[in-house]
Amino acid sequence: MKTKLPPPNGTAASASDVARLAGVSRSAVSRTFTNGASVSADTRAKVLRAAEELHYHVNFLARGLSKQESRPVCILVSNLHKPYHAQLLDHITTALQKAQRISIIINVGDDPAAASGALEQTLNYRASATIVLSGSPPAPMVRRCVEVGQSVILVNRADDLPDVRHISIDYETAMRNAVQMFMRAGCQKIALVSRAVRTPSLLAREEFFIAFLRAQNITPQLWRGASTSYEAGQQAMRELLVGLDPPDGVFCINDLMACGCIDTARHEFKRRLPEDLCILGFDDIAQAAWSGYDLTTFAQPYAEIAQAVVQSVAVQPSAHNAKILLYARPVWRGTMRN
Amino acid sequence: MKTKLPPPNGTAASASDVARLAGVSRSAVSRTFTNGASVSADTRAKVLRAAEELHYHVNFLARGLSKQESRPVCILVSNLHKPYHAQLLDHITTALQKAQRISIIINVGDDPAAASGALEQTLNYRASATIVLSGSPPAPMVRRCVEVGQSVILVNRADDLPDVRHISIDYETAMRNAVQMFMRAGCQKIALVSRAVRTPSLLAREEFFIAFLRAQNITPQLWRGASTSYEAGQQAMRELLVGLDPPDGVFCINDLMACGCIDTARHEFKRRLPEDLCILGFDDIAQAAWSGYDLTTFAQPYAEIAQAVVQSVAVQPSAHNAKILLYARPVWRGTMRN
């Protein structure tokens, strides 16, 4: 029986193949694979049997052509080798998957211009949403995406883009807490360790921190390096501790730098933490909990961010900015006196 | 002029829209966007102008229906919060992108059964290849993928699956080196720290290590925990150092465990490394280079793996197993006497 033969090697079975084998119309097979369509139990069974035999799988690419829902989600990432980025991606992809969404990932690298090209690519896949975890796409490009019905969701990114969903941290509250923590620890000379090129979220941390510190009549010493890496943190600590007036409290803009600070302070300068020096980080990466660091920090609400992303993806894009503000809770460990 | 209006909001321009505006056929539009097709400079210019005006972007989903090349690549991952996994994914997505491939990522989580379902999903997207970084899909499923023309590429995974490209490490050479390193360091009592549930690549490391050690008339003490995490490494060290006959050399099956071992040995047991105790890891994750660890280890050839993946993706799948063996070089740092 010729009709019983599966399609030739190198090709997947199509709905037509299944229809032919099952002796029904192609509409019937389509219906048995779409939720809530009306098929009799009988034909459904016939279709399922034939599909099984031919190893049939609905072609989502083709389905996406007519159906809106099954369009993919694009995620713009970079620096996956950094713990914060990797952890965030882990949570987001997992959540998206539970919501039956498929993730295309675009690794934009360190080049800020790359974000623009990446967002443009996104259009090629008719993504229903693009989630920006890295880089800041230019406003005109974002507008174009929105016009085409794609939502653009910025996580911990620029605040000033219109037509965009923003998911970000309430840095004001977090930094108020941070300053209180240093005050309670009795720190007098406080340094802020950050990066010269600041993303909006780094900038927000810096500005609120400095402002709340000023309200206590303290002006922090500022150290800004080339990156937010572990090595930059080491360098920061070397330069700060070698100075005439070394700090007794250091706020690191992220945990990665804090890890570098800690290792250098302890091993190169023999400082005891938190007795001689208090260090505070931000992100709560996995390493912060390692006993070699035991870093007091603020926890990114990874799971809540992921959840907010999924919700934003589900909703139609609107012309209004929507802003979701999440809290970063302090995580008390051993690098701050309490 | 009605024809000059862009398509309504919420819809992207199609090739027909562009054709209409440019006053050419839709074939002409298609041709100006496919490499090596024959279009006159004149119509090409007209099309380009119209496309620009309408913000036209080729719909890759639709293109994939007729064209083979632009099909996506699926990557099965898990444990992105672990440095090795994240670093590997970073390299692979970057390399794939340079090769103009688009990556769909499927986060299979910790459930081994999930790999099967994930591979099945892969079929829905008519991926031209799926790259398995996590989990081990069952052989019949793999066979099905291959029959449909999809190549399956296993990175550091099971060795026994047919019809599959294997990219993996020459563990025999690496472990021969590992044993030599311990011998040269003068270690007498050697422990192996690993996980109870072994993936094929963990198993290979274990078996070669034990075999080469036996050739030196040494039988290592075996410690196997529930996972390959930092915390498991800590637990290993606690149990080993509290014993009657503590080791003077420890080979950790991966760097993450080694980090836990180091912190516990140094801080809880006040051991000096490498004087009192030598520790060797595997993977060369970023943390291994941190001064708090300074771990001697073997470097996964991340870049070469990524390159091999890209090459395998480009080639048509064959019925034969192809096996690419890569070298993991020792990286000398401070946890082994030299």
Place this chain on the structure above:
DNA sequence: CTGAAAGCGCTTACAG
């Protein structure tokens, strides 16, 4: 509930 038909947005022989 079911099938024939039109449509989604593209590509690619086939004539001209």
Place this chain on the structure above:
DNA sequence: CTGAAAGCGCTTACAG
């Protein structure tokens, strides 16, 4: 070089 037409694999009103 160019356009009309058929095809890729699906979905979804539209009649019945």
